[in-house]
Amino acid sequence: MRGGFPPGGGAAATWVADSELDLGALSQALWRHKWRILIPTIAAAVGAFVVVNTLTTRYASDARVLIDVRENVFLRPEAERTTPERTAFDEQAIASQIQIFLSRDLAREVITKLKLGDRPEFDPMLKGLSPTSRVLAFLGLAKDPLKMSAEERVLQSYYDGLTVFSVDKSRVIEVSFQSTDSDLAAKVANAVADGYLALQQQAKQDQARSASQWLSGEIETLRKRVADAEARAAEFRSRANLFVNTNNASLANQQLTDLNAQLATARTQKADAEARSRLIRNILTSGRPIEAGDAIDSELIRRLSEQRVTLMAQLAEQSATLLGGHPRIRELRAQLADLNQEIRNEAERRVRALENESRIAGARVESLSTSLDQLKRLAGSSNELDVQMRALEREAKAQRDLLESYLAKYREAAARDSISAAPADARIISRATVSNVPVFPKRVPMILVATMLTLMLGIGFVATRELLSPQNVRPVGRELGSSLAAPAALPGRTSRSSVRVADGGSSAPVPVGAIEELARALRQAGEVGRRVTVLGAARNVGTSFAAIMLARALARDARVVLIDLALGAPNLAVISTDPNAPGIVELVAGSATVTDVITRDQMSSVHVIAAGQGVKTPASVLNSSRLATTIEALARSYDHVIMDGGALPEIAAERFAELSQTGVLVVVDPSHRGAISACQRLQAVGFAEVTMLVANGSTG
Known part of the structure; x- marks a missing residue:
């Protein structure tokens, strides 16, 4: 810990560790033992140079495949054309595709296509086992090629050089292959990518062909079922006299519908006539003035009412200048009384007419109700037959719909039974090219790592010896120039102050x-x-x-x-x-x-x-x-x-x-x-x- 100078002046207060390493002594020790550091370092550099130059050079080529749905809307099945395109691939799906790249079937196709089994690089037995390989096999540190078949040896060498992995945060799979032949490395990487696409296309084609074969057999069976179901429905309809109209409804149901409509109309007419006649009669009984309106739909009453209004206006005008006993006033009042009587007479005639209409409508309601009851009894007797008929029709329709669905699927499956109609859900976005830069061994980095590691170990060894040597560590301190004396230990609080x-x-x-x-x-x-x-x-x-x-x-x-x-x-x-x-x-x-x-x-x-x-x-x-x-x-x-x-x-x-x-x-x-x-x-x-x-x- 370090203390600053007091603002008012005074001595500095600085604290350092109790002891520290003398860096000068450490530097001198490293210089004294420089050959203990340099000789192993130079030897390690020379040894690394010799080793990396004796190792077999290997080249790598990479091909990249994008996992993507290549099926456009025109090649998709009819049932899937309205759904969004399937572009989502989760991590499990990408990992599954990587396993296809690593499958033995694909490996055998690539080995056969490029004749890798004829190369000593892939089958060590073609050039004989080296002493090192024999010793490793004897010690159990490596598989014994003599106990493996030729195919197993080639497959093992193939998988040793093949690396397949997914690029982070993408749907791209990288196929990398290492070989002592740079041209062969590029060919194998491209062959693996092409073989993967071929496997995907073949799988889709086999799926479509299998579906079309299964649908073909089902369609023949369904055709017979549809013909039998429709024949049974037609025979039952003819035997039960269950005829239908143009709207596919039975005649009895159509008649019931018509009678119900007529009965509702008659009841409405009767209720309207009764209501209007009751309203007019109430007006006549109460002595209120009769006006032409919706209840009294009479042209004569409308004209008489207009004349009454005119007379009342004249009476009011004359009453302003003439007395009540004046002849003109009496004449107008007499005319007004005659008009009111004519209006009442016409209203009574209208009431009688409405009552007649009500009675006629009531008789019609009774007649229609009787006919409707008879038709209901007749329709009730045919309901059981109608239920059986609908069951037969549903069965026939279900078989027919299933047949049409299978026919549509069969046509789509037959059309997709080709390589061009079943593209793989992947495409090659980068083909492997021949590389002239070896991936192994990395000569300069390996030599530098070996040299620097040996150098650091040597320095660490010498420094550790110096750290453990007590004569190289000395105490360092400074007198404390503070003005504060140490307080005694503070006891616990015993009172408020x-x-x-x-x-x-x-x-x-x-x-x-x-x-x-x-x-x-x-x-x-x-x-x-x-x-x-x-x-x-x-x-x-x-x-x-x-x-x-x-x-x-x-x-x-x-x-x-x-x-x-x-x-x-x-x-x-x-x-x-x-x-x-x-x-x-x-x-x-x-x-x-x-x-x-x-x-x-x-x-x-x-x-x-x-x-x-x-x-x-x-x-x-x-x-x-x-x-x-x-x-x-x-x-x-x-x-x-x-x-x-x-x-x-x-x-x-x-x-x-x-x-x-x-x-x-x-x-x-x-x-x-x-x-x-x-x-x-x-x-x-x-x-x-x-x-x-x-x-x-x-x-x-």
């Missing part, structure tokens, strides 16, 4: 132990130790330095933010990775956000919030409600919030007691009256915990 004094008492201060013990106590304090204010009993006692070291100690296993609230003499900006960043003053003023003011400590993972620029009235910043809200938000985001409060005589300690629970007081002499009063003041303002750190000098 307690004071703990850490006395230096040593001429050689150990600030690491003091800070570590304080950090350990804060971790164990739980919620009380999460928000801590570091205050100085006076100026230049190392307050900022103590806050920095405490934050760095806590940051080893926790998230810590360090806030500079010593607004009268801010010091923390010098340890920030961005000293010019805005600080707590800009945050409280609203000119910066939280993300703008948070920076990193140069020496640790501590987050730093500096004081900022332009501090005019520190009291207004400390008493701001925005500051309290910010501290609360930071306490929810960080495990510990450390605040540098500055010198106690210059600040309002009450405000810091509201912002934090624990106070750390940095003093020079714990027995001094000022230190005791400062500690009592922190207790009085409400700090839950007060810890006193004793300093041995002035550091700022």
Whole structure:
């Protein structure tokens, strides 16, 4: 761990490991033993060169096949033309196609076509076994060619050189073949791809031929069944007199339908006549004036009503100037009474006519009902025969539909019984070409790997010896120039406010132990130790330095933010990775956000919030409600919030007691009256915990 310089000046605090490897001694050791490294390295390079030049050169050629549905809409079966094209191939489907590439049937076709069995490369027995092969076979490390048939030997050599795999995230299958003959490697790869397409086409053709043969036999049987079913239906219809009309309905059902329609019409007419006659009679009985309308559909009443309206208008006009006994008035009233009587007489005649229509319609309803009942009884007797007839017709129709379906499928299968009509669901997108670049052995990479591996092993061997040699490791350290003495171990909390004094008492201060013990106590304090204010009993006692070291100690296993609230003499900006960043003053003023003011400590993972620029009235910043809200938000985001409060005589300690629970007081002499009063003041303002750190000098 490293510590920065205190802002107020003072000694640096730097810690290094207890011991480290002397790199100079290691370099000297490597130089002393250089021949132990170089000789094996050169020998490995020469040996690798000799070995790679004695190995048999092999060439590889690749062909690529795209798995795709090549069947267009015109070649697809009729039942599948309305469905979307089948273009989806999952991983299992692609893996299945790879197994077809690796099938023995395809391998035998390629071997026969290219006469691979006549080549010593594929049948080692043609040139005799080498001593190495005999030894490996004897030890069981390789198969004994003498115990294998010629076909098995060729197949084994064929599969040793063949590699088939799918290209990642695609439907492309790559066929690669290795051989000592570059031309043969390309021929075999292309032959495998062509053989795969031929197998696919042959499989589709065999499938179509098998389907057409099966359908042919089924069609002959169905034709006989259809003829028998239709003959039985026609014979039963003739015997039962079940004749049908042009709409394929029986005569009895057609007559029932017609009578029902006529009966409904007659009932409607009767109900209409009765309703209209009842309405007109009610008007006559009540003495209300009769008007021409839907109920009284009479042209005479309509004309008489118009005349009545005219007379009433004349009567109203004359009544305005003449008295009721005037002859003209009496004449108009007499004419009006005559018109009303004529209207009533005509309405009575209309009522009688409607009643006659109602009686006629009722008689018709009775007649139609009688006829309908008779026809129902007649139709009921033929229902059983009709049910049997429909069953025979359904059977005949089912057999006929099945026959037509089989005929359509047979025609499609017969048309597809050819190579051109059954394309393979794949196509070659890249044919193998002859390659002049060998794939094995890779001479330069193999020599480099062997050389570098031997070199690294030699260096590692020498370095390990030096690491295990104690005279090459020396301790490195620097005197710690801190001004803080180590505090005593902090006991557990026994009351709401307690004071703990850490006395230096040593001429050689150990600030690491003091800070570590304080950090350990804060971790164990739980919620009380999460928000801590570091205050100085006076100026230049190392307050900022103590806050920095405490934050760095806590940051080893926790998230810590360090806030500079010593607004009268801010010091923390010098340890920030961005000293010019805005600080707590800009945050409280609203000119910066939280993300703008948070920076990193140069020496640790501590987050730093500096004081900022332009501090005019520190009291207004400390008493701001925005500051309290910010501290609360930071306490929810960080495990510990450390605040540098500055010198106690210059600040309002009450405000810091509201912002934090624990106070750390940095003093020079714990027995001094000022230190005791400062500690009592922190207790009085409400700090839950007060810890006193004793300093041995002035550091700022």
